[in-house]
Amino acid sequence: xxxxxxxxxxxxxxxxxxxxxxxxxxxxxxxxxxxxxxxxxxxxxxxxxxxxxxxxxxxxxxxxxxxxxxxxxxxxxxxxxxxxxxxxxxxxxxxxxxxxxxxxxxxxxxxxxxxxxxxxxxxxxxxxxxxxxxxxxxxxxxxxxxxxxxxxxxxxxxxxxxxxxxxxxxxxxxxxxxxxxxxxxxxxxxxxxxxxxxxxxxxxxxxxxxxxxxxxxxxxxxxxxxxxxxxxxxxxxxxxxxxxxxxxxxxxxxxxxxxxxxxxxxxxxxxxxxxxxxxxxxxxxxxxxxxxxxxxxxxxxxxxxxxxxxxxxxxxxxxxxxxxxxxxxxxxxxxxxxxxxxxxxxxxxxxxxxxxxxxxxxxxxxxxxxxxxxxxxxxxxxxxxxxxxxxxxxxxxxxxxxxxxxxxxxxxxxxxxxxxxxxxxxxxxxxxxxxxxxxxxxxxxxxxxxxxxxxx
Numbered sequence: 001x002x003x004x005x006x007x008x009x010x011x012x013x014x015x016x017x018x019x020x021x022x023x024x025x026x027x028x029x030x031x032x033x034x035x036x037x038x039x040x041x042x043x044x045x046x047x048x049x050x051x052x053x054x055x056x057x058x059x060x061x062x063x064x065x066x067x068x069x070x071x072x073x074x075x076x077x078x079x080x081x082x083x084x085x086x087x088x089x090x091x092x093x094x095x096x097x098x099x100x101x102x103x104x105x106x107x108x109x110x111x112x113x114x115x116x117x118x119x120x121x122x123x124x125x126x127x128x129x130x131x132x133x134x135x136x137x138x139x140x141x142x143x144x145x146x147x148x149x150x151x152x153x154x155x156x157x158x159x160x161x162x163x164x165x166x167x168x169x170x171x172x173x174x175x176x177x178x179x180x181x182x183x184x185x186x187x188x189x190x191x192x193x194x195x196x197x198x199x200x201x202x203x204x205x206x207x208x209x210x211x212x213x214x215x216x217x218x219x220x221x222x223x224x225x226x227x228x229x230x231x232x233x234x235x236x237x238x239x240x241x242x243x244x245x246x247x248x249x250x251x252x253x254x255x256x257x258x259x260x261x262x263x264x265x266x267x268x269x270x271x272x273x274x275x276x277x278x279x280x281x282x283x284x285x286x287x288x289x290x291x292x293x294x295x296x297x298x299x300x301x302x303x304x305x306x307x308x309x310x311x312x313x314x315x316x317x318x319x320x321x322x323x324x325x326x327x328x329x330x331x332x333x334x335x336x337x338x339x340x341x342x343x344x345x346x347x348x349x350x351x352x353x354x355x356x357x358x359x360x361x362x363x364x365x366x367x368x369x370x371x372x373x374x375x376x377x378x379x380x381x382x383x384x385x386x387x388x389x390x391x392x393x394x395x396x397x398x399x400x401x402x403x404x405x406x407x408x409x410x411x412x413x414x415x416x417x418x419x420x421x422x423x424x425x426x427x428x429x430x431x432x433x434x435x436x437x438x439x440x441x442x443x444x445x446x447x448x449x450x451x452x453x454x455x456x
Contacts, residue, residue, distance in 0.1 A: 017429045019399045020236050020363065021052065021125040022101035025228050026145050027221065030136040030204075031152030032197045040152055040208060040218060041130045047222045050229075051367060054126040058133025060107050061091045064116050074114060083138055092141045098129065099145065102403055124403065125366050127232075128225055137200040148224055150217075151197075151204035237363050240392055243425050252420070253427055256435045257296065265289070269439060272449075282452050289416060290340035293436050294382070297412045298344065300434040301325060301380040323379030326372045328353055330397050333386035333450040337414065341384070351375065353400055355393040364392040369400065376405025383413045386449040387441075391422030398430050408432040416449060417441040 027044070031037045041055045062085055094104045103124035108117040136142070137149050201207065208217040252258075259265055268285045271277050302322035310316050328351040329335050341348055354368035375381060381401060388394050394413060401411055409432040416438040427435060 017395050017399055019101055019125070019366075019396055020232060021127045021366070023099060023232075024126055025128045025147045025225060026095065026099075027128065027130045027148045027150065027225065028136040028142065028146040029130060029132045029150045029152060030134065030138075030197065030200050032134065037132045037152050040150075041132045043218055044130060044222055044225070047218070048128070048225060050128070052126050052365075053128040053130070053225075054123065055130045055132055056106070056123075058086060058091065058131065058136060059111075060109050061087045061094075062109050062116070063087045065114060070114060081134055083135055086133075086135060088139045088142070092139065095129070095131075095142065095145055098123065098126065101125075101399070124369065125400075127229060134197060135200075137203055143203060147228060148221060149203060149205045150208060150221060151200050151206075152208045233358075233363050240363070240390070240425075243428065250424055250428065252423060253431065255431070255433065256423055256427055256437065258437045258440060259292065259296070261439075265292075265438075272452075279452065279455055286336065286416070286449070286453055287339050287343075289438055290337045291343055293414050293416065293438055294337065294340050294344045296436050297380075297382050297414050297434075298325075300412045300436075321379065323377070324349065325380045325382065326350065326375055326378045327382040327384060328371060328375075328397070328401065330355055330383065330385040330393055331368070332454070333447060334384035336386040336450055336453045337384040337416075341382070349378075353397055355396050357390075357392055364396045366396060366400065371401075371404055375401070376407075378406070379410060381406050381411050383411055385413075385415045386417075386453070387445075387447050388415045388418040388422050388426075389444050389447070390419070391425040394422070394426050395429060398426070398433060412436060417445070419443045419445065 029037050029041055038055075038057075045053050045055060062080065090107070094106065097104045103122055105120040106123050107120055109115075110117055131142070131146070137146075137151065143149065206217055206220060208214050268289050271281055271285045272289070303319035304322050306318045306320040308316050308318055325345060326349040327338075327341055327345075329338060331352055331354040338350065341350070349372040351371040352368065353366070353371075355364050355366055357364050372378070383394070383397055383401065385394065385397075394415075398408075398411060398413070402408060408430055411430070411433040412435075413426070413433055414436045418435075418437050418440065419442070420440050421443055423435065423437065423440075427433070
């Protein structure tokens, strides 16, 4: 399956950014109950040793049972191994959303209660999903999305070792009794193997007998995933470079607001740029500069008219913020601005996003994400970083906010120093955001502000 380009041009010459996790790779691992699918999936994850590889268990997508079905399930008379027990429509939509780079809410299923729970688990930005389930290769819509189709077979036609694994798992992890498990095995699990699992052999790319012991087959899957990730990484880096060349040909637009070069600002920057400045002085003047940037960002916030009565009894026509203002710091540089943020907005809700640039290929990598709840409803979201060079991390951070429902025109990106090409790259993709910049610095200047501020 051909991957999407990280950037693509619209008919109106608009340029859009596609993060590395868009058009993710999906590996399907099917096999009978107790065949060791989970062990194989975990071995693949261990071998890849990457933070953005996720196992998605199809059991989470069991359908919500009716009262009659619920009674049968507790009596071990409900068939959980047939295709009708899985909500394939929801699973397909979830995979499609993840393929587009969107966040997805994964259902939580309780095997003790035989029912979906009211809460869900949020999944966002994986680059590889290992879809593991008895019927992972059953639905044609899912098969079409898979990069690799794996079928795990028991040692022989239907070995008794599967029964042992099946019983151990359900007693230990699902709180079921042995008698009910054995009944379920002979009435539903074993017949399902012949009816639904075995036919998946015909469309499988790799068949793994002996499960986790088959190191050769597992290594084939791992190498295929590594090759796909490398190809996508190279394409992403090439397109980042291409966008920089395109952006270099245009002027900075009006939504980029660079602080004027007043004597006060020049004086503060002189202290900040001087390597001999004491750290206490550096922190003091940086906080002053950051406060000016945050206050400038508040000018971009939406306000509504408000009437107040003054102490003298006069009517004053003023303004109130239209809605909540929150802030997200790009770690760790963005944390330098939090002192100034709290001075300007003491009750500001904050979030964190950790994006690090891979030094070998200059590709931004999302390692951590914690956003304020209901951030999509906030009137303004201030995105903070102390310094911006290439703009790669800022591009990804804005993409993260958009994927979580924040409207582009509500985002204000604040940075103390930025390279001109990085700024142009950012606003070429996101033309509706406002950008507040302390000063334009030399291209590709190393990140030094956070080291001076934190002393390490």
